[in-house]
Ligand code: SF4
């Protein structure tokens with residue numbers, strides 16, 4: 001097995017300069033992550049059917065912090 | 069971490085290739101290359117705890133496997149859970165693609181002939197909420213932009229892209245301010261290249277000369293689309309031609325302006341009659357799984373599929389001619405210098 005760090009390093013040159021305008025609207029520089037506007041909780045929940053959302057929100061109150 | 073089970077988030081999709089795989093992160097429109105063994109772990113070993121995975125791949129690989137999971141956590145592609153039954157709380161996202169509209173995207177080309185634009189927009193209105201790309205291959209029709217602007221004003225055209233020569237001397241600021249549906253303007257033949265937002269529109273200036281529809285169809289990393297709608301459409305349909313109708317510079321109605329087959333001229337044919345025919349719709353269904361080479365490429369659901377310019381012109385399922393990527397080696401090369409593409413380049417009369 002190969003180390004993931006090494007793997008990423010070897011594949012870096014293939015990362016895009018920017019994605020199409022339809023997706024992003026703004027160019028993102030090579031190797032930089034896009035602005036993270038969605039917290040992990042938000043991301044997990046946004047695709048979740050309502051009944052699951054309710055179940056989780058009852059057991060652990062959700063306070064999304066870094067979504068815009 | 070070792071006693072936990074991983075849950076891959078539903079908006080992170082795995083796509084394998086011959087030499088490497090990719091995690092497509094739909095919400096963030098970004099992606100990461102991963103080794104094929106990690107693809108295997110994520111797609112096959114989800115019933116195992118991380119400890120179970122280490123046992124499966126051997127203790128000598130423990131360090132690498134833990135490193136893989138640290139990477140996945142850091143990127144927020146996965147969650148960890150100590151209870152495998154919690155996975156049922158995270159159902160997958162459907163990979164179907166549907167649209168209530170007959171037509172979703174349109175290309176209208178101009179050189180020196182004007183089209184009956186009011187009639188066209190009027191008809192498109194009844195066919196759907198569309199994205200229209202107006203492409204100008206000469207600078208003789210500046211006034212036509214005003215006509216177009218007026219024609220779309222009253223209708224539910226969803227968004228507009230413009231491709232215009234620098235020599236057309238348009239006032240971009242004013243144009244995008246007046247028409248909020250313009251989302252993208254590309255000005256070719258500019259003195260220097262740049263890209264930036266003006267109001268709601270991405271304005272790209274390029275030094276390239278885009279003199280005809282033959283310039284279309286280039287497969288470039290910067291044109292990749294990474295979002296759920298595109299992913300799902302690519303899985304089920306042709307991601308360029310599905311629900312597309314085009315009007316070439318002579319007014320001929322086609323699937324794509326670069327196709328040779330015309331379904332009649334816009335002066336005397338109705339778009340709605342054309343798009344109903346089986347022959348017109350046949351290319352809509354050519355998805356990536358049918359395309360030679362692309363069917364195994366890790367970029368296949370973010371990369372536009374060009375059916376007009378193909379490596380083997382007589383084969384409708386052949387790989388896009390203007391792609392320089394070889395998934396079997398993981399390398400990009402300049403496609404136009406590939407000697408194996410020479411016959412096709414001559415066939416399409418590209419240079
Ligand atoms: S082989 Fe080229 S055209 Fe085909 S999916 Fe991969 S990058 Fe796109």
Ligand code: SF4
Nearest residue numbers: 284285308324374375
């Ligand atoms: S099929 Fe090819 S040439 Fe035609 S519009 Fe699509 S990308 Fe362009």
